[in-house]
Amino acid sequence: xxxxxxxxxxxxxxxxxxxxxxxxxxxxxxxxxxxxxxxxxxxxxxxxxxxxxxxxxxxxxxxxxxxxxxxxxxxxxxxxxxxxxxxxxxxxxxxxxxxxxxxxxxxxxxxxxxxxxxxxxxxxxxxxxxxxxxxxxxxxxxxxxxxxxxxxxxxxxxxxxxxxxxxxxxxxxxxxxxxxxxxxxxxxxxxxxxxxxxxxxxxxxxxxxxxxxxxxxxxxxxxxxxxxxxxxxxxxxxxxxxxxxxxxxxxxxxxxxxxxxxxxxxxxxxxxxxxxxxxxxxxxxxxxxxxxxxxxxxxxxxxxxxxxxxxxxxxxxxxxxxxxxxxxxxxxxxxxxxxxxxxxxxxxxxxxxxxxxxxxxxxxxxxxxxxxxxxxxxxxxxxxxxxxxxxxxxxxxxxxxxxxxxxxxxxxxxxxxxxxxxxxxxxxxxxxxxxxxxxxxxxxxxxxxxxxxxxxxxxxxxxxxxxxxxxxxxxxxxxxxxxxxxxxxxxxxxxxxxxxxxxxxxxxxxxxxxxxxxxxxxxxxxxxxxxxxxxxxxxxxxxxxxxxxxxxxxxxxxxxxxxxxxxxxxxxxxxxxxxxxxxxxxxxxxxxxxxxxxxxxxxxxxxxxxxxxxxxxxxxxxxxxxxxxxxxxxxxxxxxxxxxxxxxxxxxxxxxxxxxxxxxxxxxxxx
Numbered sequence: 243x244x245x246x247x248x249x250x251x252x253x254x255x256x257x258x259x260x261x262x263x264x265x266x267x268x269x270x271x272x273x274x275x276x277x278x279x280x281x282x283x284x285x286x287x288x289x290x291x292x293x294x295x296x297x298x299x300x301x302x303x304x305x306x307x308x309x310x311x312x313x314x315x316x317x318x319x320x321x322x323x324x325x326x327x328x329x330x331x332x333x334x335x336x337x338x339x340x341x342x343x344x345x346x347x348x349x350x351x352x353x354x355x356x357x358x359x360x361x362x363x364x365x366x367x368x369x370x371x372x373x374x375x376x377x378x379x380x381x382x383x384x385x386x387x388x389x390x391x392x393x394x395x396x397x398x399x400x401x402x403x404x405x406x407x408x409x410x411x412x413x414x415x416x417x418x419x420x421x422x423x424x425x426x427x428x429x430x431x432x433x434x435x436x437x438x439x440x441x442x443x444x445x446x447x448x449x450x451x452x453x454x455x456x457x458x459x460x461x462x463x464x465x466x467x468x469x470x471x472x473x474x475x476x477x478x479x480x481x482x483x484x485x486x487x488x489x490x491x492x493x494x495x496x497x498x499x500x501x502x503x504x505x506x507x508x509x510x511x512x513x514x515x516x517x518x519x520x521x522x523x524x525x526x527x528x529x530x531x532x533x534x535x536x537x538x539x540x541x542x543x544x545x546x547x548x549x550x551x552x553x554x555x556x557x558x559x560x561x562x563x564x565x566x567x568x569x570x571x572x573x574x575x576x577x578x579x580x581x582x583x584x585x586x587x588x589x590x591x592x593x594x595x596x597x598x599x600x601x602x603x604x605x606x607x608x609x610x611x612x613x614x615x616x617x618x619x620x621x622x623x624x625x626x627x628x629x630x631x632x633x634x635x636x637x638x639x640x641x642x643x644x645x646x647x648x649x650x651x652x653x654x655x656x657x658x659x660x661x662x663x664x665x666x667x668x669x670x671x672x673x674x675x676x677x678x679x680x681x682x683x684x685x686x687x688x689x690x691x692x693x694x695x696x697x698x699x700x701x702x703x704x705x706x707x708x709x710x711x712x713x714x715x716x717x718x719x720x721x722x723x724x725x726x727x728x729x730x731x732x733x734x735x736x737x738x739x740x741x742x743x744x745x746x747x748x749x750x751x752x753x754x755x756x757x758x759x760x761x762x763x764x765x766x767x768x769x770x771x772x773x774x775x776x777x778x779x780x781x782x783x784x785x786x787x788x789x790x791x792x793x794x795x796x797x798x799x800x801x802x803x804x805x806x807x808x809x810x811x812x813x814x815x816x817x818x819x820x821x822x823x824x825x826x827x828x829x830x831x832x833x834x835x836x837x838x839x840x841x842x843x844x845x846x847x848x849x850x851x852x853x854x855x856x857x858x859x860x861x862x863x864x865x866x867x868x869x870x871x872x873x874x875x876x877x878x879x880x881x882x883x884x885x886x887x888x889x890x891x892x893x894x895x896x897x898x899x900x901x902x903x904x905x906x907x908x909x910x911x912x913x
Contacts, residue, residue: 666802
């Protein structure tokens with residue numbers, strides 16, 4: 243059995259609009275602080291917590307909209323509903339159904355023949371004011387015995403969940419603020435208590451313990467001084483207490499019953515650098531947390547091997563921020579352990595995290611992104627969606643989000659072409675008083691591929707984003723091909739067609755047709771058409787509606803070299819040798835031609851849309867960026883450019899990009 247869906251309404255940060263979230267064997271919640279991740283975990287705890295206190299609703303559990311004065315409320319309602327499916331019933335040879343199905347047999351719902359049976363459980367809460375500060379709270383836990391598609395819920399659709407039925411699903415919650423020591427002691431409801439409860443103890447175990455402890459007490463009493471201490475304690479007690487009851491006080495070992503012995507049981511660790519063994523309280527917080535998670539796996543294995551009767555048909559393990567107290571190299575082991583737990587038939591794992599080290603170990607399809615709706619202050623939850631599994635884009639985008647998991651926590655994402663953007667843009671932002679880490683800016687290189695899928699993902703998560711592409715004029719697929727690419731990707735993201743594609747011809751509006759856009763890459767690069775790219779389409783695409791910028795006329799490497807030629811040329815002790823233009827014209831032309839062809843990546847390229855100065859820079863481009871690594875060239879060049887010089891003389895497209903960053907993040911310019 244498995245919880246496959248949870249619906250929440252008016253619980254804590256979740257507002258009046260019902261939020262539905264699908265769950266898998268292991269589900270991960272990400273998002274900024276105070277966006278509802280803990281609230282969702284605790285919603286499950288209100289239904290399946292082990293102790294009564296964990297399941298008890300309090301006034302603060304009821305959502306109050308920011309615009310409402312709580313003192314004026316006469317009633318508040320909340321609902322938490324889960325859908326629990328039983329896929330094991332579809333397997334005729336499965337033994338799992340023997341332990342999971344019987345408690346719920348009468349409440350099973352089947353949508354259609356051959357579909358997976360399921361049950362619905364709903365927690366309803368009602369708050370009303372009273373003469374006490376917290377008011378009166380009524381809560382009920384019911385089965386909903388009609389299909390989800392049936393909107394008519396009469397009284398007959400609800401059946402009370404018995405304590406036994408509720409107890410077969412148990413939730414273990416490891417909060418972000420750890421108290422692992424209390425969980426690792428044998429107290430009621432803890433993991434260790436559940437493990438030991440699976441043992442079938444002899445009925446006369448207390449009598450056996452008492453007999454076995456008598457020689458221990460005799461040995462204790464025979465030690466010189468012990469009897470004298472006992473006598474002093476007894477006599478001093480009589481001075482204060484003269485009642486015939488409890489008149490004798492004696493020092494004895496109290497571990498003479500099973501319950502007292504188990505309360506004192508501890509896990510010991512050895513070998514250690516000291517003599518003897520280590521108890522749990524001597525371990526660091528990280529190892530305590532790690533061992534606690536491993537005990538969950540131990541519990542499930544114990545229930546499988548030692549007893550045929552489980553204390554729970556389904557155990558839900560919810561771990562908040564597993565990275566807390568952990569050194570980075572242990573996080574891989576933590577995730578391996580959680581994945582192992584989630585693979586069991588009777589277990590399910592939910593975790594939340596702010597750590598890219600954790601997120602990159604989780605499949606994107608298992609991630610939910612949380613954010614706050616600024617219009618009403620309630621939580622919004624979105625599932626990470628990827629392109630079709632059969633497409634090349636699926637693999638590419640999946641690997642991209644695994645490589646850059648910090649984008650889930652970003653206030654702004656800048657999508658670039660490659661390594662150059664990762665080096666140049668943070669430096670440029672810094673000299674303009676914008677610190678990427680402080681402002682939550684992530685710079686993610688995508689190479690310009692499948693950018694529309696990344697736009698869809700970021701739009702879905704409501705994360706603002708800027709895209710910086712290379713124009714690649716005269717390169718294969720560049721120039722008009724790049725404009726066509728940007729337009730088609732924006733259209734694929736449901737951008738308003740007329741606004742994007744309407745131009746003016748002879749002062750009259752003209753809307754481009756799809757077939758015309760499809761032919762853009764065939765357009766010539768004559769002066770008029772180049773002017774159209776530079777003065778119509780690039781300004782339009784970098785507008786506030788689209789935020790698509792271009793490094794012109796080629797790429798960011800060329801733009802930076804053209805803006806700061808001396809700093810880049812000085813990164814190589816011996817630059818390219820240019821034949822004398824006057825005395826060796828043929829050799830000079832051959833050198834330039836070779837540089838143009840290498841830079842534009844085609845033996846047919848002539849560089850006819852570039853100036854003579856840019857032709858010479860292409861020879862340098864070949865040396866600086868094609869003959870050596872781009873990152874090392876930029877790092878060394880930026881060391882030779884002052885902050886003021888970089889801020890003042892950087893390419894105009896980058897100046898515009900910086901201003902757009904300020905606008906999207908509501909930042910003021912430094913004075």
